[in-house]
Amino acid sequence: MNVEQIIKTEKKIPLRSRTIIHLLLVNTKITEIMTLALKPFGVSQQQFNVLRILRGQQGKPANLSTLNERMVTKMSNTTRLVDKLLAKGFVNRAVCPSNRRKIEILITPTGLDALLEMDKAISNAEKKVLKKMSNTELEQFNSLLDKF
Amino acid sequence: MNVEQIIKTEKKIPLRSRTIIHLLLVNTKITEIMTLALKPFGVSQQQFNVLRILRGQQGKPANLSTLNERMVTKMSNTTRLVDKLLAKGFVNRAVCPSNRRKIEILITPTGLDALLEMDKAISNAEKKVLKKMSNTELEQFNSLLDKF
DNA sequence: CATTTACATTTGTATATACAAATTTTGTAG
DNA sequence: CTACAAAATTTGTATATACAAATGTAAATG
Numbered sequence: 388m389n390v391e392q393i394i395k396t397e398k399k400i401p402l403r404s405r406t407i408i409h410l411l412l413v414n415t416k417i418t419e420i421m422t423l424a425l426k427p428f429g430v431s432q433q434q435f436n437v438l439r440i441l442r443g444q445q446g447k448p449a450n451l452s453t454l455n456e457r458m459v460t461k462m463s464n465t466t467r468l469v470d471k472l473l474a475k476g477f478v479n480r481a482v483c484p485s486n487r488r489k490i491e492i493l494i495t496p497t498g499l500d501a502l503l504e505m506d507k508a509i510s511n512a513e514k515k516v517l518k519k520m521s522n523t524e525l526e527q528f529n530s531l532l533d534k535f
Numbered sequence: 536m537n538v539e540q541i542i543k544t545e546k547k548i549p550l551r552s553r554t555i556i557h558l559l560l561v562n563t564k565i566t567e568i569m570t571l572a573l574k575p576f577g578v579s580q581q582q583f584n585v586l587r588i589l590r591g592q593q594g595k596p597a598n599l600s601t602l603n604e605r606m607v608t609k610m611s612n613t614t615r616l617v618d619k620l621l622a623k624g625f626v627n628r629a630v631c632p633s634n635r636r637k638i639e640i641l642i643t644p645t646g647l648d649a650l651l652e653m654d655k656a657i658s659n660a661e662k663k664v665l666k667k668m669s670n671t672e673l674e675q676f677n678s679l680l681d682k683f
Numbered sequence: 684c685a686t687t688t689a690c691a692t693t694t695g696t697a698t699a700t701a702c703a704a705a706t707t708t709t710g711t712a713g
Numbered sequence: 714c715t716a717c718a719a720a721a722t723t724t725g726t727a728t729a730t731a732c733a734a735a736t737g738t739a740a741a742t743g
Contacts, residue, residue: 388683395605396591402673403661406680407565411607413683414562417555431699443544451722457543459559463701466723488708488721513551519682525550528679532554534667535536535561579729599692611731614693636691636738 388412417516424512428505433462434472435509438502441478441494448491450483477501536560565664572660576653581610582620583657586650589626589642596639598631625649 390400390409400408421432430438440457441449451465462468469492472478477498483489494502517525538548538557548556569580578586588605589597599613610616617640620626625646631637642650665673 388681394607398591402670402677403658403665406665406668406673406677407569407661408607409677409680410558410562410565413680414558415608416683417558421555433699443546452720459542459556460563462699463703464699464723467699486709486721490722510551513555516683517551517554520554520679522550524679524682525554527675529550529554529557531668531672531676531679532557532561533536534672535564535664581729600690610729611733612693612729615729634691634739638692 388416420512420516421509424508425505427508428501429475430472430477430505433458433460433468434477435502435505436460437465437468437472438477438494438498438505441492442499442502444494446493448481448483448493450489450491454492472498475501536564568660568664569657572656573653575656576649577623578620578625578653581606581608581616582625583650583653584608585613585616585620586625586642586646586653589640590647590650592642594641596629596631596641598637598639602640620646623649 388409390405390412391397393412394408418432425432425435428435436458437454440454451469454469455461455465458465469478469480473480475498477495479493479495481491481493483491520528536557538553538560539545541560542556566580573580573583576583584606585602588602599617602617603609603613606613617626617628621628625643627641627643629639629641631639668676
């Protein structure tokens with residue numbers, strides 16, 4: 388990926404600005420690829436993320452604030468996001484009996500099955516995106532990301 | 536930035552997945568900070584980006600497809616984005632006399648003045664975001680980003 | 684020169700996201 | 714027990730983004 392070529396500039400970009408732009412460009416590319424990988428399943432990245440969190444609960448229901456806490460990209464509207472998953476039959480929703488303010492959300496067997504397929508697609512997409520990077524480089528990259 | 540802590544998981548995340556998540560988290564953080572920096576000026580990151588492209592034209596007008604080509608994050612609706620800048624008096628818009636399909640967009644003196652202020656705010660935000668990184672690390676980071 | 688094809692922009696529509704206000708339920712202080 | 718504050722979710726609204734179709738203009742073709 389050549390930054391200057393992509394944004395079609397001949398100017399020398401200051402290192403800090405270039406770094407930020409570079410990162411945004413990479414992020415855009417990754418998002419595009421991931422969105423494409425999930426397209427056959429009709430779910431967004433956020434929805435996929437929520438399904439994974441729910442699976443991680445291992446049978447234990449999660450409420451909306453827990454989901455929101457654990458999401459990679461927080462969005463203000465977990466209610467409507469779960470609506471979508473509910474419509475697809477991937478989750479169940481019920482009022483928590485011990486605290487009726489809370490909503491318990493559980494992944495369904497259908498959701499789990501679909502999620503397994505999505506995992507494969509995402510894993511392939513990840514491999515594709517990171518194909519030029521060695522393990523050492525990945526480690527190095529993660530260390531640098533930690534500095535943000 | 537500790538990935539596992541932020542998304543509140545105890546599980547070991549595979550290196551590739553972790554890298555992607557890490558990048559998304561950093562991107563979210565940067566976007567938040569940049570959005571905040573631009574808030575006083577009432578422009579979005581995309582609008583700021585367009586203003587910078589227009590300044591780079593040095594008096595030469597740009598048409599919509601040029602803008603779209605050079606934008607860091609392409610969006611399908613440059614028309615409506617320019618509408619916003621027009622409403623703020625930051626740009627002028629006119630039909631190209633030699634080819635009436637094209638629209639010529641120019642940054643106004645008001646736009647240039649405002650842009651100078653935005654530059655300062657963005658530059659500060661960049662410094663803040665990258666404060667833990669040395670020059671060498673920035674170079675190293677850019678090299679790794681090139682592998683995407 | 685009429686017709687088709689390509690180009691540049693605009694518009695429509697559906698969905699996504701951000702932010703604030705409203706609703707429902709719970710806990711607590713007097 | 715009543716009033717009040719806090720918690721958890723929902724709803725409303727404005728704006729952003731993605732994608733497809735429509736519009737207007739120019740160039741190419743026969």
